[in-house]
Structures are given as structure tokens and as C-alpha cells.
Amino acid sequence: MQAVKVAHLALVASRALGSRRLCCCELFKASAWLRSLGQSRFCQTGAETAVIRVPRYLQRRVENVKEIRSKSKINTIKAGKLLIQSKNPALNQSAGYILGKFEQPSLCSKGWKHNKSFGDYFSINNVRAVAPYVAENGNEDAGQKPLATFNNLHICKELVETLETLSIKHPTTVQLQTIPKVMRGHNVLCAAETGSGKTLSYLLPVIHRLQADRESESYSASAHKICTVVLVPSRELAEQVAAVSRTLCVPFGFVTRTVGGGRGVGHIKTVFRRDHPDILVATPGALVKALRRRCLDLSELGFFVVDEADTMFDPSFSDMLENILLHVNVASDPKETRGLGHKAQLLVVGATFPGGVGDVLSKVTDLGKIVIIRSKMLHFLMPHVKQTFLKVKGADKILELHQALKLLQQDRGGGAVLVFCNKSSTVNWVGYSLEEMGVKHARLQGEMPAAVRAGIFHSFQKGNVDVLICTDIASRGLDTSRVRLVVNYDFPESHTDYIHRAGRVGRAGGVEDGEVLSFVTHPWDVELVQKIETAARRRLSLPGMESDIHEPKPIMLNEME
Ligand SMILES: Nc1ncnc2c1ncn2[C@@H]1O[C@H](COP(=O)(O)OP(=O)(O)OP(=O)(O)O)[C@@H](O)[C@H]1O
Numbered sequence: 001m002q003a004v005k006v007a008h009l010a011l012v013a014s015r016a017l018g019s020r021r022l023c024c025c026e027l028f029k030a031s032a033w034l035r036s037l038g039q040s041r042f043c044q045t046g047a048e049t050a051v052i053r054v055p056r057y058l059q060r061r062v063e064n065v066k067e068i069r070s071k072s073k074i075n076t077i078k079a080g081k082l083l084i085q086s087k088n089p090a091l092n093q094s095a096g097y098i099l100g101k102f103e104q105p106s107l108c109s110k111g112w113k114h115n116k117s118f119g120d121y122f123s124i125n126n127v128r129a130v131a132p133y134v135a136e137n138g139n140e141d142a143g144q145k146p147l148a149t150f151n152n153l154h155i156c157k158e159l160v161e162t163l164e165t166l167s168i169k170h171p172t173t174v175q176l177q178t179i180p181k182v183m184r185g186h187n188v189l190c191a192a193e194t195g196s197g198k199t200l201s202y203l204l205p206v207i208h209r210l211q212a213d214r215e216s217e218s219y220s221a222s223a224h225k226i227c228t229v230v231l232v233p234s235r236e237l238a239e240q241v242a243a244v245s246r247t248l249c250v251p252f253g254f255v256t257r258t259v260g261g262g263r264g265v266g267h268i269k270t271v272f273r274r275d276h277p278d279i280l281v282a283t284p285g286a287l288v289k290a291l292r293r294r295c296l297d298l299s300e301l302g303f304f305v306v307d308e309a310d311t312m313f314d315p316s317f318s319d320m321l322e323n324i325l326l327h328v329n330v331a332s333d334p335k336e337t338r339g340l341g342h343k344a345q346l347l348v349v350g351a352t353f354p355g356g357v358g359d360v361l362s363k364v365t366d367l368g369k370i371v372i373i374r375s376k377m378l379h380f381l382m383p384h385v386k387q388t389f390l391k392v393k394g395a396d397k398i399l400e401l402h403q404a405l406k407l408l409q410q411d412r413g414g415g416a417v418l419v420f421c422n423k424s425s426t427v428n429w430v431g432y433s434l435e436e437m438g439v440k441h442a443r444l445q446g447e448m449p450a451a452v453r454a455g456i457f458h459s460f461q462k463g464n465v466d467v468l469i470c471t472d473i474a475s476r477g478l479d480t481s482r483v484r485l486v487v488n489y490d491f492p493e494s495h496t497d498y499i500h501r502a503g504r505v506g507r508a509g510g511v512e513d514g515e516v517l518s519f520v521t522h523p524w525d526v527e528l529v530q531k532i533e534t535a536a537r538r539r540l541s542l543p544g545m546e547s548d549i550h551e552p553k554p555i556m557l558n559e560m561e
Contacts, residue, residue, distance in 0.1 A: 257280055309350030416468075427471055442467070
């Protein structure tokens with residue numbers, strides 16, 4: 001085709017030159033033809049040349065699209081609620097706007113590595129009023145099928161009554177999915193978002209089974225053995241899970257005890273000197289010590305639960321976990337969990353899953369037979385919690401924090417606040433600064449003795465103090481239903497930490513208008529923020545976490561719809 005164009009041009013030129021009369025007429029013809037080159041398409045059929053003209057209006061449209069794309073000026077704002085609200089309104093994105101697969105989002109945080117960006121901010125607004133794990137149950141008022149109740153899950157009536165006294169009437173989606181599977185004797189790996197009620201997902205079927213076994217012969221056969229071990233990463237979490245378990249066990253008289261680090265071997269021996277508890281909530285270090293001293297026998301266990309899987313399978317804990325698992329006869333099939341000589345059911349729960357889970361589990365059970373329950377919103381940003389990011393100089397963070405606390409008090413009627421720092425020394429420094437500003441608070445960090453820590457968190461949960469400055473030690477599993485604001489004073493070092501910290505608000509049965517405020521200071525913070533903003537704009541899960549659960553790949557028997 002190009003050859004035809006060149007030939008035609010050459011003909012016009014040679015005609016003009018051949019006649020040696022370079023008249024205006026010929027030149028005009030040639031230049032007009034050249035102009036028309038951009039507007040026409042040529043086809044050669046046989047000896048003739050067919051010219052297909054592109055209509056002007058189409059050309060204009062193509063040029064407009066090219067211009068808009070080159071300037072990245074995609075109009076992401078539609079009528080209705082905003083998903084992304086920025087200091088620069090041109091970068092806002094409506095909740096109703098869906099980015100095309102090949103559209104590059106214009107990020108508010110794009111220039112945040114530059115010093116000029118200090119003072120810039122954007123928010124990822126809450127686009128849902130309630131958490132997905134609650135709303136998916138259905139809505140009676142809207143004429144949908146009635147909400148499921150705990151009676152539908154066939155757990156014993158004493159448990160349902162206890163839950164009712166706690167105002168817990170309808171199971172969350174993770175409870176709806178997990179409880180029946182556990183009751184059928186499966187090994188279960190449950191991955192669901194923070195605050196979705198995973199503790200009850202395993203405690204309810206465990207206690208139901210203890211009660212059922214008591215009525216049968218199998219209970220008397222193993223009356224002096226521990227029936228269930230729940231393994232958690234910290235002593236605070238052990239106390240929290242044990243408190244829930246004790247409440248649920250009241251009607252049955254089952255005994256729950258904790259054994260945690262920081263109290264020495266003497267304490268461990270005392271825990272097991274009397275009758276063994278029915279449910280033991282333990283930290284890995286303490287349990288390893290107890291096993292070494294032969295204080296307990298896990299060979300006839302009914303359930304072995306690993307809570308906060310991402311921490312427990314972390315290299316810092318996984319050796320201890322493997323060691324403990326070697327003392328447990330883990331079932332590979334539901335049939336092995338019943339009758340005399342039964343084996344233990346394995347339940348692994350968490351809000352994020354690291355690689356390597358399968359490596360450890362494959363040593364003790366048949367991975368292919370583990371039921372995986374994975375919530376649809378796993379590793380997504382919570383759609384019911386507003387999350388604000390503020391680019392701020394390190395030196396100004398303390399003033400911004402003070403301002404945020406003041407605003408919460410004045411504009412939103414107050415509430416509990418968690419302030420996360422990356423180091424124990426920062427926790428102390430922020431504490432001293434807030435003290436000078438007259439803000440009452442408590443501090444929680446890993447360098448404190450475990451017993452002191454447990455007391456501080458308990459007092460925060462009870463409402464004795466409203467501001468808790470802490471490290472990530474408070475980000476895993478702790479139930480903070482009264483928290484209204486999470487402040488990332490230091491930006492978390494990974495997406496996993498961000499998910500767990502932000503997950504301290506917006507919890508089932510907790511305060512509904514929880515918010516997260518993150519201070520962004522360093523260039524490495526900006527990289528994480530850009531990934532979070534991109535995930536929010538594209539409505540995707542946070543990057544780098546998608547495949548964690550599949551290594552090595554067990555058969556997916558069940559997936560939450
Ligand atoms: N069905 C329910 N209805 C209302 N509230 C519930 C329900 N189930 C659990 N809760 C409450 O939700 C809160 C969070 O539960 P839980 O601590 O078990 O969450 P989680 O999924 O383990 O969170 P995390 O991943 O942070 O450990 C608790 O206060 C609990 O009492």
C-alpha cells in the first residue's frame with residue numbers, strides 16, 4: 001500500500017518535471033494529495049487503486065481518545081459516593097467507577113516520594129455500612145430469606161442460650177461455613193478477614209463435641225486427659241480466648257486454663273498439677289516446656305487448634321509448632337476422629353496466610369483432605385472502614401496525632417484509640433509526648449514483662465483508658481471491639497501488618513464507624529501506600545498475598561461463595 005502511495009507521488013512529480021513546467025496547478029495537486037494521506041486508506045484491486053476515506057467525525061473521535069490517554073485524564077468521577085477522596089479533586093474516584101483492565105489509575109500518592117508532597121492526603125472511603133461477613137447473611141426487611149441463627153447450625157441449646165445473653169444471635173459467614181465442617185470431623189483451614197468471628201467458629205463446635213462426648217462412653221475413657229489445645233502466639237491472646245471459652249463452658253462445667261510465657265516452669269507445673277483442664281489455651285514456648293517436662297500428654301487430644309496462623313507458621317514459631325505437632329496424633333480422615341483410639345482434628349485459623357503452611361502440615365496429616373474455607377474478602381481492604389493516608393514530616397507526626405485525638409473527642413463524641421508504632425522506643429517517646437500534652441493513655445510493647453502487658457490490655461478493653469500506644473504486639477487477634485480509631489503513627493512494614501492493624505476496627509459486634517489514619521513519611525512507606533491505593537482503585541486484594549494459602553497445594557473442597 002505504501003508502494004502505491006509513493007508511486008502515485010512519483011508520477012505527479014515526474015509529470016511536473018517532465019514537462020519542465022513546475023506549474024502551480026501540479027504543485028497544488030501534489031500537496032493536496034499529501035494532505036489527504038492522513039485521512040485516507042488505499043486498497044489496490046487489480047490494476048486500480050481504491051481509496052477508502054475515514055470520515056472526519058471518526059478521525060476527531062480517535063484523536064480525542066489519543067489526547068485524553070496521553071494526558072492520563074480518565075474521568076473517574078461519576079455521580080454518587082466517592083471511593084477515593086483526595087486533596088486534589090481531579091484524582092477522586094467514584095464508588096461507581098470501575099477501572100478498565102488496561103487503564104492505569106492516576107494515584108494520589110504518585111508524587112509522594114517528593115518533599116513537596118508533605119501535607120497531601122487522600123481517603124479510601126467506606127462504601128459499605130456493614131462488614132461483608134455480616135451483610136451476606138441476607139436481609140429480612142428487604143424480603144430476602146431470613147437470617148440464619150445458631151439453632152440452624154445444630155449446636156447444643158445451652159450454647160445458643162449463652163450466645164443470646166451476649167447479644168450474639170446470627171452467625172457470621174465464616175461461622176456458617178466453618179461450624180458444620182468441624183462438626184462433621186474434618187480438618188479445617190479457615191482463612192477469613194479480621195474481626196469476622198473466627199474464635200467462635202472453632203470454640204462452638206469444640207465445646208459442642210465435648211458435651212456430646214461426655215454423654216457417650218468416650219468421655220469417661222479420657223476424663224483425665226486434655227481434650228482440646230488452642231495454640232496462640234501471645235499471652236494476651238491466650239487470656240482473651242480463654243475468657244470466651246470460660247463464658248461458653250459455664251453451663252457444662254468444663255474447665256479452661258491458660259499457660260503462657262514469662263512465668264517460669266513453676267507456673268507451668270502448677271497448671272497441670274491438679275486435674276487437667278478440658279480446654280488448654282497455650283503459647284508455643286510454654287507448651288514446648290510443658291511437653292519436655294512431661295507435664296501433659298497430647299496423644300488422646302480431640303482437637304488441636306492453631307489460631308493466628310500467619311504468626312504461628314512464621315519461621316520464629318514454626319520449629320516449636322512442628323515440635324508440638326509431633327506429640328499430637330492428627331487425623332487424616334473424619335472417620336478417625338470418633339470412637340476409641342480416636343485422633344485429633346486439626347483446625348488452623350487466621351486472617352492472613354503465609355507461605356509454608358502446607359510444608360508444616362504435610363508432615364502430620366493428609367493435606368489433600370483438609371477443608372479450606374477462604375472468605376471472599378480475604379486480603380482485601382475492608383469496605384466498611386474509612387482509611388485515610390496523610391503525607392507528613394516525621395517531626396509533625398506528634399502534632400497531627402494530637403489533632404486527630406482532639407477531633408475524635410470533639411466531632412465524633414470520643415471513643416477508644418489504638419496508636420501503632422514500629423518500635424518499643426517510639427511507643428515510649430510518643431507516650432512521654434502525649435503525657436506532656438495532657439493526654440491520658442497506656443503503653444503496650446514487647447519489652448514489658450508479659451504479666452504487665454496482660455494487665456494493661458485488659459484495662460484498655462474494660463475502658464479504664466481510651467488511648468493505647470502499642471507495637472504490633474497488639475495487632476494480632478486481640479479483640480478491640482470498642483476501638484473507633486486506629487492511627488498508624490509509623491507506617492506498617494508490610495501489607496500483612498497493615499491488614500492486622502486496620503482489622504482492630506470494624507469488627508463483628510463492635511463500633512460501626514471505625515476509621516484508620518496512617519501517617520506516611522518515608523519513601524519505603526510510599527511504595528506500600530501506592531500498592532494499597534492501586535488495590536483500592538482496582539478493587540483487588542493487596543498484592544503479594546494471593547497465593548500464600550496454596551503451597552503446597554491441597555485440594556480445595558469448599559470455597560465461600
Ligand atoms: N455472630 C456474631 N455476631 C456478633 N458478634 C460476633 C459474632 N461472632 C463473633 N462476634 C464478636 O466479634 C468480635 C470479633 O471476633 P473474633 O475475635 O473471634 O474475630 P477474629 O475473626 O478472630 O478476628 P482476628 O482475625 O482479628 O483475630 C468479638 O467481640 C466477638 O464477640
